Amino acid sequence: MxxxxxxxxxxxxxxxxxxxxxxxxxxxxxxxxxxxxxxxxxxxxxxxxxxxxxxxxxxxxxxxxxxxxxxxxxxxxxxxxxxxxxxxxxxxxxxxxxxxxxxxxxxxxxxxxxxxxxxxxxxxxxxxxxxxxxxxxxxxxxxxxxxxxxxxxxxxxxxxxxxTSERIKEAVGGHAVSFDLSDGLDEPTIARLPGVVSMSVRGRRVRLRSDDSDATVIALAARGAVHRLEVRPATLEDAFLALTTDPLPGRIRPLGPLDDPPGRG
Missing domain, CATH: 3.40.50.300 (P-loop containing nucleotide triphosphate hydrolases)
Incomplete structure (x- = not known):
């Protein structure tokens, strides 16, 4: 087809x-x-x-x-x-x-x-x-x-x-950084942190995709935002959110379709 x-x-x-x-x-x-x-x-x-x-x-x-x-x-x-x-x-x-x-x-x-x-x-x-x-x-x-x-x-x-799932995760790249939102730290400030290319907030839980997770974590630590801090490689969910969530202005552009896998008719 x-x-x-x-x-x-x-x-x-x-x-x-x-x-x-x-x-x-x-x-x-x-x-x-x-x-x-x-x-x-x-x-x-x-x-x-x-x-x-x-x-x-x-x-x-x-x-x-x-x-x-x-x-x-x-x-x-x-x-x-x-x-x-x-x-x-x-x-x-x-x-x-x-x-x-x-x-x-x-x-x-x-x-x-x-x-x-x-x-x-x-x-x-x-x-x-x-x-x-x-x-x-x-x-x-x-x-x-x-x-x-x-x-x-x-x-x-x-x-x-x-x-493939692995190909999509590799193409999106980066790491997922998640933490609990603390008082005095708003979403616009988080979006401007170094390395951050996309973000989502569910309740008080913030999930970031970062292309420089070390810089992102250092910036969060400087602001005291380390409660339940987690850093891990990107999952399919992270890739899906990155592909289907509006990018942060001036930080990333939407990804286009990946190269076609070989051998398809």
Whole structure:
């Protein structure tokens, strides 16, 4: 399957903005993004439910609708809210009916009990290992990190990263510095600390991404902001936040899509 320069708008909303994407046989690919990022629209375009305003979408070299009608695509969508809990056998029976060559799954873990998810993904790895492809959308960083060969990060309709989990973490780089916010230290001051390239605040917990963690920690210590201070290498969550959070003015620019992994068709 492939997207080439695909754009789709709904009124004033650009749901997909110039998407280029391909998935090869044997791959398991995650579309990772927040609610409203454009994941469902991309799936709709792939299945021929939606038509692009610009660009082309191809499935097995032809129009999406033809491949779906021929039974070459298995689909499990989560429409109208959460669906009832199901067994692994039920989900796979629905998705694999007719022996499709591509599985398209929308938030698949939502249909499974937590203890059944490992068995489900093990079955899908076997399916992909037989030369088929899996494309699934998710908001779960853990799910994408653990089960996808490639992760495609989508934000406001744009593909902002495409690669393995490790490749995405390496491309973002830096360290995560987190600490509890202390009195007298406000967010604008934190944003101007040396090394800080992005930040998020949840309650009184501050999380920074720094390209010079030593300088950042020294500056924090000078201001007495060391309560529950932690420094660690960037995780997929840190990378995701860096890719989908507005950059601090004058400090960083948004990252574009990563180089395509070799060997994709």
């Amino acid at each position: 492939s997207f080439r320069g695909v754009t789709k708008t709904f009124g004033a909303v650009r749901a997909v903005a110039g998407a280029d994407l391909s998935v090869a046989r044997g791959e398991t690919v995650a579309l990772l993004g927040r609610s409203g990022a454009g994941k469902s629209t991309m799936i709709g375009l792939l299945l021929g439910v939606e038509r692009p305003d610009m660009g082309t979408v191809r499935l097995f070299g032809g129009a999406p609708g033809r491949a779906v009608a021929e039974g070459r695509v298995g689909v499990m969508l989560q429409e109208g809210g959460p669906i009832r809990r199901a067994t692994v056998r039920e989900v796979l029976t629905i998705a694999l009916a007719g022996g499709p060559e591509l599985l398209v799954l929308d938030e698949p873990a939502a249909a499974l009990e937590r203890e059944a998810r490992s068995s489900f993904w093990s079955s899908l790895r076997g399916y992909a290992g037989r030369g088929n492809a899996v494309l699934f959308s998710t908001r779960s960083l853990e799910e994408a990190d653990r089960y996808a060969d490639r992760i495609v990060v989508i934000d406001h309709g744009r593909i902002v990263a495409d690669g």
